[in-house]
Amino acid sequence: MRYTILLSVILLPLLISSQNYVDILKISYGMTSGNSFEGTSESTDVSSFEANLSIPIVLNKNTALITGAIFSSNRLQLYPSENGIETPYTNLYSTTLKIGLDANFNDKWGMTLVLLPKLASDYFHISSNDLFIGGFGILKLKKHENVFYRFGLYSSAEAFGFYTTPIFGWYSLSKNKKLEMDMYLPISADINYTFGKFTYGFSYFGIGRSFNIEEDNSQTYVQLNALEFAGYAQLNNVIKNVHLRAKLGYSTDDYEVHEYGDKIGFGFIAFNFNDDREQLNPKISGSIFFKLELMYRIGF
Numbered sequence: 495m496r497y498t499i500l501l502s503v504i505l506l507p508l509l510i511s512s513q514n515y516v517d518i519l520k521i522s523y524g525m526t527s528g529n530s531f532e533g534t535s536e537s538t539d540v541s542s543f544e545a546n547l548s549i550p551i552v553l554n555k556n557t558a559l560i561t562g563a564i565f566s567s568n569r570l571q572l573y574p575s576e577n578g579i580e581t582p583y584t585n586l587y588s589t590t591l592k593i594g595l596d597a598n599f600n601d602k603w604g605m606t607l608v609l610l611p612k613l614a615s616d617y618f619h620i621s622s623n624d625l626f627i628g629g630f631g632i633l634k635l636k637k638h639e640n641v642f643y644r645f646g647l648y649s650s651a652e653a654f655g656f657y658t659t660p661i662f663g664w665y666s667l668s669k670n671k672k673l674e675m676d677m678y679l680p681i682s683a684d685i686n687y688t689f690g691k692f693t694y695g696f697s698y699f700g701i702g703r704s705f706n707i708e709e710d711n712s713q714t715y716v717q718l719n720a721l722e723f724a725g726y727a728q729l730n731n732v733i734k735n736v737h738l739r740a741k742l743g744y745s746t747d748d749y750e751v752h753e754y755g756d757k758i759g760f761g762f763i764a765f766n767f768n769d770d771r772e773q774l775n776p777k778i779s780g781s782i783f784f785k786l787e788l789m790y791r792i793g794f
Contacts (some may be wrong), residue, residue, distance in 0.1 A: 514667070515793040520546040524785030526745055529570070532777040536574030540747065540781075543567045548592065560594035560608055572716065572751050573775050586705040586716060586749075588614040594629075604634040610650070615706035623754075624706050627651050632661060640667040648681065653704035653715035654752065654771075657761025680763060686728075693728040697741070702761065706754065713754040714774065721746040722783065739787040746780035 522544045530537040548562040568586040575581055594608030608630055615624040628650030636642040646661035663677035674695075676684040686695025700721045707714045724743025732738050751774040759768025 515791050516548065516550075517546070517789045517791050518548055519790040520544075520787060521789075522785055522787040524741070524783055526747075526781040526783040529781045530779045531574040531775075532779060534574045534776060538571035538574075538778065540568065540570040540783075542569075542785075550596070556598045558596050560592055560596055560606070562592040564588070564590040564592065564612075568718070568749075570749060570778075572749060584707070584709075584716075585616055586614075586718075587617045588612055588703065588705065602636045604636075606630075606632045606634070606646075614653075614704060616709055618707075618709040621708070624708075626653070626704070630661065640669075641665070644678065650703075652702065652717070653706055653754070653757075654702075654717045655757035655759065655761060657702060657758075657766075659763045686726075688730070691730055693730060693737075693739075695726050695728070697724050697726060697743075698722065700764075707751075714751050715754055717750040717752060719746075719748045719750070721780075724783070724785070735791055735793075737789045737791055739789065741783075741785040741787065743783060744780060745783040748778050748780075749775075750777075751775040 523542070525539065525541045527539050528537045529540055544564065544566040546562070546564045548560070551559040551561060553559060566588045569583055570586075571581050572584050573581045590610050590612035592608055592610060594606065596604070596606045598604040610628040610630070612626050612628070613620060613624045614626055617624075628648070630646055630648040632644050632646030634642050634644055642665055644661060644663040644665070647658060648661055649656070649658040659680060661678055661681060663679050663683075664675065665677070666675045667673070672688045674684075674686050674688075681699070681701055683698040684695060685697075686693050698721075702720070703718050705716045705718070707716060722743060722745045724741040726739050726741040728737055728739040730737050752771050753774065756771045758766045758771065761767070
């Protein structure tokens, strides 16, 4: 009980004009099957794992540091089999630090700024080439007690070049605290309804990221274009503060292989400008995916 109260006090400044909870730790494992290579009869399975840790540090009643880390891995075949010989699976890893500031200017306006440096590659030989810098900034406007709007920008320097996307969204919770909407468009969206011990919802996630391939001095990189649409059912408080979520949906994630140094001119949302790159592997199709998520959530 003391521990829960302490965490709630620590996290409260981050949650003014925000959700009435925060996920301290989120762990997920997902998989898809039969992602076909375009123009071939071959396909690959894709598995993914992610652990997301958030540790806020209070400076005063209106300001807190945001710290934490995200680790992810994706395992798949990047190329179809050749002459009956199956190509090996590739592991793509990413480790991201979260370093930021959350501040409330007054009862209505707040701001969040977060820097996201990361190492992303197959981790065969880690070097400075695997370091990419991204981040986002968001202004928050509290409209009502359980309604606020978000206006921001996400940007990242990737192996394929620099890209950015504006963010518009909102958070709302119904008066009976059953219907919740959490939107960061066009990056993510979540709409859910709680009924008894269960929560049912729909989620969307879409973003681009990259990984250098260092094994065998291949001099290539992978551009992941991620789009996931899913429905889910969540069992609340499996044990105290721990929630279990099962997702089923469709993923159009494509893993494009390009020559290292071959870049776009500029990326904006889902559009690439001055993109004359040659993709080295066949396009990988989307597929049905299943994902399990475990969350340690603190409310107040």
